[in-house]
Amino acid sequence: MQVLKFGGTSLGSSKNINKVISILENQTKNNKVVCVVSAIAGVTDALLKAGELAKNKDTQYIKAFQDIQKKHLLIVEELKPMHNKEIQSHLKDQLGDLKKLLDGIFLINELSPQTTDKLMSYGELLSSYIITEVIREKGIAVTRKNGQELIITNSNFTKAEVKFDSTNKQIHDYFSTAGQDLTIVPGFISKSERNEITTLGRGGSDYTAAIIAAVLQVDTLEIWTDVSGMFTANPKLVKQAHPISFISYQEAMELSHFGAKVLYPPSVQPVLFSNIPIRIKNTLLPEHEGTLITNNPKYYNTEKSPATGITNINNIALLTLQGGGMVGVPGFSKRLFEVLASQKINIIFITQASSEHSICFGIDEKDASIAEQVINETFKYEIETFKIDPILVEKELSIIALVGDKIKNHQGVSGKMFSVLGKNNINIRAIAQGASERNISAVIAEKDVKKALNAVHERFFESNTKQLNVFITGVGNVGERLVEQINQQKNYLIKHHKINVRVAGLSNSRTMIFNAEGLPLKNWKQDLAKGQNASLSTFFDTVKSFNLRNSIFIDITANTEVSQLYEHYLKESIAVVACNKIACSSSQKNYSLLKELSLKYNAPFLFETNVGAGLPIIDTLRNLMASGDKIISIQAVLSGSLNFVFNNFNETTNFHDVVKQAQIEGYTEPDPRIDLSGVDVARKILILARESGFEMNLEAIKNESFLTKNNLNSDSIDDFYNTLIEDEAHFQKLYKSANQKGCQLKYVATFNKGKAHVGLQEIPQGHPFYNLEGKDNIVLFYTQRYPEQPMIIKGAGAGADVTASGLFADIIRIGKN
Known part of the structure; x- marks a missing residue:
């Protein structure tokens, strides 16, 4: 003998009922089966609503009744039984009785607990009748046994207490002589010792099934629902949740008590006391094993996690x-x-x-x-x-x-x-x-x-795989490369570093797109072009409202307004990765505030690309400081764009064309005046000084510009380029002076004894800076441990690909934290 229970969702449509019938057909081939059914999904609540409306003298109860009637008749129509007219006629008779009950409630303006039980009993009586009659036409020996004739209770209406002595005898006596292959039993409903209609309360259909299973001492009680067992978490909230293969009674009860709705603990007490396992199965996916609830120790020690x-x-x-x-x-x-x-x-x-x-x-x-x-x-x-x-x-x-x-x-x-x-x-x-x-x-x-x-x-x-939810603003040249790198390395990071990087938001200056489950990156450019209008405040509000774990905001702009939002992100425990130098080179007060907020809200604030694009300059400096070393001085060429310019400028070229080429190849800021004025380099040495433990503001850095007043006073980028043409002789003079001495022109930043200086220098042969090629940067750290031979970091310091890789490195650092 087997006992199966099907919940309301399993009977919620003709399609689902056909799946139930198929399961029962298969089960009855080798066993006698007792099938306990709930009301059709939503019907019990609809009955209660209709009753409340009637009690409150609201004529909308008629509409509520009509909806209930329509739902049942439509399901029968869709099931297309041969005796459709007879079934429909019987249903209409039962529904007519229901209507009379509701009319009576409306007339007397009262809905007592006893009447409530009578009202709610219609749900299971209707569903069990439908499924019995449809199965009968399949040639299966089936009968419906009213649960009210099996389950005997006291008169505590809406949550009646079972009288087990008389109930167990009724069940035993009936099934010991039952000859049919399949017995359909409406769950939830019962009768008192005084022959009054009662119900068993929340989880009542499970309770009916558990009582019958315990009396019949079946091998396993099967509870069929719309999910494939009990999950490690609610799959509607946690996409990575997966079914639990085996679970103890105690664990199942704890999970159910705290919200897992597959099982209602009090309702399965009868099988627990009899030590009968329960298997939770999915009506829609019957081939899935589901979850076995058992205290048999042979099924345990199979899970890696101490938690279930x-x-x-x-x-x-x-x-x-x-x-x-x-x-x-x-x-x-x-x-x-x-x-x-x-x-x-x-x-x-x-x-x-x-x-x-x-x-x-x-x-x-x-x-x-x-x-x-x-x-x-x-x-x-x-x-x-x-x-x-x-x-x-x-x-x-x-x-x-x-x-x-x-x-x-x-x-x-x-x-x-x-x-x-x-x-x-x-x-x-x-x-x-x-x-x-x-x-x-x-x-x-x-x-x-x-x-x-x-x-x-x-x-x-999840095998310690850490998911990072990334939101990128400033998807230009560098941003595009970063998205490509994330997409390319996604599987590698999961496999080798247990880090899953998911892009949940993208924005450029015009549009933005979001997806809390992760944006598909295959056609992200086309998707972004069709996105909503870009807004910095809306971008922040969306990131905040998503409230995703391990969220990271990435700023790849040169925008002051974006940098002013960092503190708001950090206060929401959203990590910030900044390519934008403005925040870290702003006032000492603001820089210190951002560092404090990062610590207070446990939100990483990383800005490796502020100084050397993809070079690990700041990371190396932080490691030196963390190990107890102290900075004595710093000498550096920190502008890949300026290094590119002066490595390509000579008597056969003109300064305007070389600067233009640097901008086209993405080595300069969108406004090249930031690079050529020395402001960009000043910001970088300021950041290194601050990371070395010194307090300093940008105004304290001595900046000796090689540009002319004409260049510095230009009104626009186009105007600036025009002044470069006008002042070509000035730049040729700078080159000639260095060349005559056998020197190279390099824009150098120095920090020593709390003072910083940036400016163009003539570098002689033999100096570490002399052979610096292309767009390379170089940093020399003189420390207490490296007082004479400095620690040297050298490599490409500009370019979209290396800058993107520097941002990516910061993302990975957060993932490994």
Whole structure:
């Protein structure tokens, strides 16, 4: 004998019912089967709504009834049974009785618990009739046994308590003589010892199936639903969630208690006591194994993670009773919980400080107002005498729970959980861990649930693969190369570094696009061209609203307004990777603020490309400082664009053309005046000085420009280029002077004893800068450990590809953090 239970979603359409029938046909080939069915999806709620409307004298109850009638008749029509007319006629008779019941509720303006049970019973009676009659036409020996004739209860309407002695006898006596291959039983409904219609409350159909399975001592109770078992997390919120192959009763109950809706724990108590396994199966994908719930130890020790799953409950209110008058005074907890019990308020979560100064507990948000009222009334004297504070109520919260039998045998599980929440700026309002150590629960803001579930799931269930959600603004020459590099290296990073980089937002100066699940990068240029109008504030608001774990904002602009948003991103624990030099070369106060916010909100702030494009200059400097070394002086050629210009300028070329070529090849800023004026180099040496531990502002750097006043006073980029033509003789004079001395022209930045200087220098042969070619940069760090022979970093310091690779390196650094 087998017992199968099908939920409402499995019966929600003619297509699904046909799948149910197919499953039952297959199961009855070798076994006798008891099939317990719920009402068609949504019907129980619709019945209750119709009843409430009728009770409130709202004639819309007629429309609600008509919708229920239409749903059932349409399903039968689509199933196309041979005896369609007879089935439709019988259904209309039953639906007519339902209409009369609703009319009566409307007339007397009352809906008692007893009438409510009678009203709700129609859902299972209708669904079980339909499926029985359709199966009968398949030639299967089938009968419908009304659950009200099997399940005997008391008269506690809407949540009746089962009388097991009489119920077990009814079930045993009936099935010991039943000869049919298949018995359809409507779940949820029952009758009292007084022959009154009752229902079994939430999870009632599961309860019916579990009671029958326990009496018949079947090998396994199968519960069929619309998902392939219990998942490591809610797959609607965590895309990487996967079915759990095996799980203990205790783990299943913990997950179900904290929000996993596949199972309602009290309803399966009968099979738990009989140690009968439960298998959760997917009606829509019957070939999937689903989840086996069992306490048989042979199925365990197969999972790598000490945790089995993570789940959540939303709409939680957190109430805190606190005050110095509670310390050492017995009875506070008793009075508190008694008054809640008197109002039938269920406590979902509880924790108490060891100081006895406070008790904190979570309840359903809908019960918060009445709880606040009755608690304040109960402790009125203590509140008025300032022994305790009025009850503190916080709303819009959720509970997340990490569950697993093996948690108690592994050290550091709670540390890992809270660490990953903290790194994602998820504030924990309260924590609880049961004595069994099977469950670690935390109360967080409801808005953070998706991020929290994904972050914790990634930490415990995804082979330590870390997902980074990247938002890029400034998708020009460098940005385009970065997107290409991310797309090209995606699989490599997952395989070799366990980092999954996902681009969730892109913007240029005109348009922007977003996708919280990751943008498809195959045709991103065309998609971006069709995007919404670009807006810096909307871009930030969207990144914030997505609230994705491990979010990174990447600025590849030279825009002051973008740099002013860094602090807002950091305050949301969103990492910032900046190619834009403006923020780090702004006032010392702003630079220090950004560094402080990065530490405070655990949001990396990286800007390697500010100084040497893809060269690891800042990273090397930070490592020197972290190891205890100190900077004595810095000498550097930090402008790849200026190095390119002076390496290609001579008596046979003209300065204007060489600068133009540098701009076309992407070596200069969009405005080449920034590079040629020395401002760009000054910003770079300023950043290195600050990273060396010195406080300095840009105005303190001595900048000796090689440009003419005519060049510096130009009104536009075009005007600037015109002045370069006009002043060609000036630039030829600079070249001739260096050439006559056997020197090379290099734009050099120096930092020594707290002072910085930038300017064009004639570099003699033998100097490390002399043979610097193309667009290369070079930095010499003289430190306490390298006082005579400096640490030298040399390589390409400009260009879209190397700059993009520098940004990519910062992204990977965050991923490895």
